[in-house]
Amino acid sequence: MSFKKGVFIGLSVISASIFFIFWLQMKQQVIKPPVPKPDIGKADVTLKNMELSETSEGDLAWRLKAEEAELYEKQGIAYLTKVVLSYSGEEGQEIVLTGNRGKIDLSEKNVFLEGNVKAFSNQLYLKTNTLSWLPKKRIVLTEDPVWLKQNNIQITGRGMSADINLRKIKVNKDVRTGIY
Numbered sequence: 001m002s003f004k005k006g007v008f009i010g011l012s013v014i015s016a017s018i019f020f021i022f023w024l025q026m027k028q029q030v031i032k033p034p035v036p037k038p039d040i041g042k043a044d045v046t047l048k049n050m051e052l053s054e055t056s057e058g059d060l061a062w063r064l065k066a067e068e069a070e071l072y073e074k075q076g077i078a079y080l081t082k083v084v085l086s087y088s089g090e091e092g093q094e095i096v097l098t099g100n101r102g103k104i105d106l107s108e109k110n111v112f113l114e115g116n117v118k119a120f121s122n123q124l125y126l127k128t129n130t131l132s133w134l135p136k137k138r139i140v141l142t143e144d145p146v147w148l149k150q151n152n153i154q155i156t157g158r159g160m161s162a163d164i165n166l167r168k169i170k171v172n173k174d175v176r177t178g179i180y
Contacts, residue, residue: 043070043079050080054109062087062135064104064111076106085111085133089165095121097133097140110134117142124166125149138164146171154178 050069054061067082083102089095099113111133119126119140129144141161148155148169159172 044073045069045071047071050078052104060088066102071106078104078106080104083111083113085113087135087164089121089167091165093122093165095119095164095166097131099131108134108136110136119166121166123150124169126160126166128160133164135164140164140166143172145174152180154180 047069048067050066051063052065053063063086064080065084066080068080070079072078080102081100083097083099085097085102087095097111097113097117097119099117100115102111102113104111112130113133114130117128117131119131125148127147128142130142132141134141139161143159145158146156146160148160148171155171155175155177157171157173157175160169161172162169
């Protein structure tokens with residue numbers, strides 16, 4: 001084996017080890033999927049091309065876009081289709097979460113995405129079936145199978161919790177890792 005190959009393999013193993021240490025630091029959190037859309041008749045308000053955002057100290061904290069939103073004011077919930085949620089991480093990188101459908105709790109601002117859910121930042125790409133974004137707790141979670149890719153490392157497993165910046169990630173079980 002050449003010296004360059006040995007250094008490359010060594011650096012890859014170190015990168016994988018650092019990634020695993022972050023997983024071990026995350027506490028496992030569980031969140032239940034949202035209740036089904038209420039069977040109470042028509043929504044109070046139906047919006048096309050909805051956009052909702054929140055600011056913090058004058059700066060944009062996050063932006064949520066949906067092709068359609070059905071608002072149920074009494075329940076404080078909006079059901080969404082073709083959802084895109086974007087926000088800036090602590091280091092200024094943009095983080096984007098997408099899903100075919102979703103729900104937002106209008107008081108807590110928690111967002112639940114389902115159907116072809118993807119998350120990406122400049123460091124990470126994630127795919128799963130469902131994902132909960134909890135801004136006050138500063139975490140994202142799923143109990144479903146996950147596929148993650150960061151640089152040359154690919155990880156699959158079942159269940160995941162991560163900090164909101166997608167830096168510290170814990171895959172709960174059936175973890176498989178490949179270095180490419």
